[in-house]
Amino acid sequence: MARIRKVEIRNFRSIRSLDWCPTAGVNCLIGPGDSGKSTILDAIDLCLGARRNLAVADTDFFGLDVTQDICVALTLGALPDTLKNIDAYGEYLRGFDSTTGSVEDEPRKGLETVLTLRLTVKADLEPLWALYSDRTAAVEPSRGLGWKDRMALAPARLGNHPSSNLSWTRGSVLNRLSDERADVGSELASAAREARAGFGAKAAPQLAGTLKTVTKTAHDLGVPLGASATALLDAHSVSFGDGAISLHSESGIPLRSLGTGSSRLLIAGLHRAAAEAASIVLVDEIELGLEPHRLTRLLGSLGSKDKSLPLQVFMTTHSPVVLRELSGAQFYVVRPADGVHNVLQVGSGDDVQSTIRCFPEAFLARTVIVCEGASEVGLIRGLDDYWAASGYASLQAAGVSYVDTGGGDADRCFYRAEAFQKLGYRVAAVQDNDKTPTPAVVAKFVDAGGYLVAWRDGRALEDELFMSVPPAVVSALIGRAIELTEDGLVDQHIKTKSSGKANLAAVLQDGNDAGFSAAARKLLGESSRIRKAGWFKSIDKMEGVARDILGPNLDACDPGFVGPVRSLFTWAHTHA
Numbered sequence: 327m328a329r330i331r332k333v334e335i336r337n338f339r340s341i342r343s344l345d346w347c348p349t350a351g352v353n354c355l356i357g358p359g360d361s362g363k364s365t366i367l368d369a370i371d372l373c374l375g376a377r378r379n380l381a382v383a384d385t386d387f388f389g390l391d392v393t394q395d396i397c398v399a400l401t402l403g404a405l406p407d408t409l410k411n412i413d414a415y416g417e418y419l420r421g422f423d424s425t426t427g428s429v430e431d432e433p434r435k436g437l438e439t440v441l442t443l444r445l446t447v448k449a450d451l452e453p454l455w456a457l458y459s460d461r462t463a464a465v466e467p468s469r470g471l472g473w474k475d476r477m478a479l480a481p482a483r484l485g486n487h488p489s490s491n492l493s494w495t496r497g498s499v500l501n502r503l504s505d506e507r508a509d510v511g512s513e514l515a516s517a518a519r520e521a522r523a524g525f526g527a528k529a530a531p532q533l534a535g536t537l538k539t540v541t542k543t544a545h546d547l548g549v550p551l552g553a554s555a556t557a558l559l560d561a562h563s564v565s566f567g568d569g570a571i572s573l574h575s576e577s578g579i580p581l582r583s584l585g586t587g588s589s590r591l592l593i594a595g596l597h598r599a600a601a602e603a604a605s606i607v608l609v610d611e612i613e614l615g616l617e618p619h620r621l622t623r624l625l626g627s628l629g630s631k632d633k634s635l636p637l638q639v640f641m642t643t644h645s646p647v648v649l650r651e652l653s654g655a656q657f658y659v660v661r662p663a664d665g666v667h668n669v670l671q672v673g674s675g676d677d678v679q680s681t682i683r684c685f686p687e688a689f690l691a692r693t694v695i696v697c698e699g700a701s702e703v704g705l706i707r708g709l710d711d712y713w714a715a716s717g718y719a720s721l722q723a724a725g726v727s728y729v730d731t732g733g734g735d736a737d738r739c740f741y742r743a744e745a746f747q748k749l750g751y752r753v754a755a756v757q758d759n760d761k762t763p764t765p766a767v768v769a770k771f772v773d774a775g776g777y778l779v780a781w782r783d784g785r786a787l788e789d790e791l792f793m794s795v796p797p798a799v800v801s802a803l804i805g806r807a808i809e810l811t812e813d814g815l816v817d818q819h820i821k822t823k824s825s826g827k828a829n830l831a832a833v834l835q836d837g838n839d840a841g842f843s844a845a846a847r848k849l850l851g852e853s854s855r856i857r858k859a860g861w862f863k864s865i866d867k868m869e870g871v872a873r874d875i876l877g878p879n880l881d882a883c884d885p886g887f888v889g890p891v892r893s894l895f896t897w898a899h900t901h902a
Contacts (some may be wrong), residue, residue: 327605328409328479329638330370331402331422331440332429335667337388339365342665345499346658347427350404354657355642355669356649358692358725361660362667363642367483367608370640373398373445373455374606376473376480380453384670388665399458400478401429403440409475418442418457418469420805431460439815443471479837481640482604484777485755509538527858533557554844587813606638608803613645613797625651649686654678659689661750670749685729692725693898696743699733701787702756704865708872709891719899727756730865733857736763740771747774754779754894760786780888789851792885795879797841800850804834807854816861872887 335344340362341838356365372380384390402409403422409415421430421437433439444458455476472481540555592621597661613621629636632654643649650658653670661668665713670679672689681688688694706721714720728748731739739755740763746753754777757763772778781790792800807816817830828849836846854861862868880888 327404327407328402329404330374330400330428330606331403331438332399333366333370334397334399334401335366335369337349337391337394338369338396338398339386339388340662340665341365341369341419341667342388345427345846346669346670347424348638348640348658349656351632351637352625352630352639352652352656353641354648355640355654356644356689357660361658361662364610366613366669367610367642368659370400370606371483371608372453373400374479374481375445376477380447382447382453384451386447394448395449397444399442399444401440401442404437405439405441406478408442409471410599412524415441415457417465419464420459435759437589441471474701474751479606481608483610485613504678533819537549542633563695594832604716605636607640609639609641612641612643613648617864618647621645622651623645630656644690646686646690649682649689650740652682654682657689659749659751668750672749675745677741681729681742685727688727688729688746689749690729691751693754694727694729694743694746695732695754695756695894695898696739696746698731698736698739698758699787699863700730700865701860702758702864703728703730704862704870705787705872705876705891706756706894707865708869708874709877709895711869711873712877713895721895721898724899733758736761737767739763740767740776741770743776744774745856747771747776749861753777754897756894757781758786759784777894779894785851787868788855788860789848790887792842792847792851792854792878793844794884795835795876799875799879799883800842800847800880801834801837803854803871804830804850806871806875810867811859813860815859816853817857819856819861820849822856823853824849828899 328810329350330348333344333346335341340360344362344366346366355366357363365598382396384392387396388394401420401422410419412419418441419433420440422428423430423437424439427442430437442458444456444478446454446456454468455470457470470476476592505858515818537555537557541553544550544555560747590696609628612624616624625631625648628639628641630733641648652676658669658671658767660864661670672682695706699708701861710721729742731742736757739757743753743755752775757780759781767843768778783794804816821829833842833846833850836843840846842850855863856865862871876881876883880891
């Protein structure tokens with residue numbers, strides 16, 4: 327059950343340089359489109375697959391620079407005894423340090439014995455697969471793995487064309503399940519002959535005119551074909567080999583006719599059963615063709631919850647379902663920068679794991695806005711909807727996602743934001759100011775490149791709204807609050823927060839007389855944000871307020887409130 331301990335890629339497609347030590351189990355790659363996830367899978371497949379030749383073009387070289395060789399090196403551990411054979415591979419056995427991810431040329435105590443297989447392609451486009459060690463680097467000719475060993479190590483790739491794995495072709499999972507082979511060569515040959523003869527007997531009358539013309543033309547030209555031409559199945563077309571034997575259902579339907587999702591499920595299960603023989607599986611876009619419940623079954627079949635790690639899996643995904651099913655230690659963010667690719671493990675800290683469960687979409691975005699509560703998320707979404715309806719690009723189109731930290735501890739927003747910052751995401755934090763966060767925590771976030779929006783003067787979002795909007799908008803906010811709450815609740819909250827000194831009628835009268843005084847606005851802000859009974863304290867409620875009321879009137883609002891909001895949107899779009 328060999329495992330890939332280290333992946334090194336140089337000058338292959340969009341990757342100039344990549345070094346990565348994957349886990350022995352599930353390795354799920356995430357990241358924006360064109361970040362190189364599929365290229366990593368292709369590199370593993372091309373280097374480790376059992377193939378004698380390779381179709382390579384200039385476009386496979388990084389930057390089309392054919393003067394820089396393509397090099398893919400895979401360091402393999404958990405070697406079977408055949409690959410540790412001193413006589414066969416002794417000069418190539420090396421040592422791997424799992425704590426540092428480094429490979430030493432001499433095996434020693436405390437290091438795992440490994441082999442490094444390298445694929446090199448030069449400007450002549452001829453691929454060379456060879457074992458590598460520093461002490462044999464100058465030895466010519468280079469030594470490769472034996473074909474039998476390469477066949478045993480070859481990874482299985484679950485793709486859109488499962489027919490090769492659902493028949494007894496060379497290298498298929500069916501041949502890896504056991505040593506059983508169908509010894510039916512003579513029967514297949516006989517069946518082919520019978521098919522040819524039977525077809526000729528039925529086809530000749532239907533093609534009589536054509537056959538007569540062919541016969542006359544051949545005789546006139548002296549082309550030997552006997553008394554007359556006939557129509558038979560081509561011998562090459564009906565010659566059967568092992569690949570002609572394939573799996574069928576009870577009713578005789580070939581299993582290669584199954585849908586993409588069903589085929590992937592079945593083949594993944596078979597690879598699990600055959601893991602003793604071939605234990606590395608590659609899956610691009612694992613969610614393709616699968617409903618969420620079947621996707622969960624496929625992940626389980628690949629060993630996502632299994633402590634024994636039956637398979638080493640390399641997969642890519644853009645599905646939140648996959649992220650919810652995996653632990654943070656099982657997936658990696660691919661971060662390219664000028665051709666240098668870093669593969670960063672998400673990790674399994676409490677803040678990270680809880681965020682994965684609640685907001686997996688955020689890990690699939692380019693930019694993350696971490697909000698202290700649901701109200702801030704609703705505000706941003708509502709304004710985004712309003713501006714998008716007016717013809718502006720939406721934040722979703724810019725690859726922006728939101729995380730709601732649920733209020734409470736003023737530092738929690740920054741802890742969640744830090745988890746994303748460590749993984750290379752662009753992160754903004756939108757923070758209430760009614761509770762003061764720890765200055766050092768805020769400074770750490772900003773110093774790491776985070777973008778901060780905090781409301782003014784110790785205010786929460788609801789305070790900012792009622793203090794910053796014109797009188798007509800205050801009236802509209804009160805009207806919306808009455809619509810969204812139980813009868814009399816708005817009045818009751820005002821009485822509660824004013825200790826019985828004011829009520830809804832008095833506040834409305836203040837609006838008529840003074841355009842809502844500062845005291846009335848302050849009271850409305852406090853009354854509207856009673857915990858668990860807030861007038862707008864949900865994403866949907868605040869989203870409607872922002873889209874229908876605040877957005878159309880934003881230009882008339884206090885610049886001290888509007889400015890930071892507009893700046894946040896500008897920041898989010900700047901590096902879209």
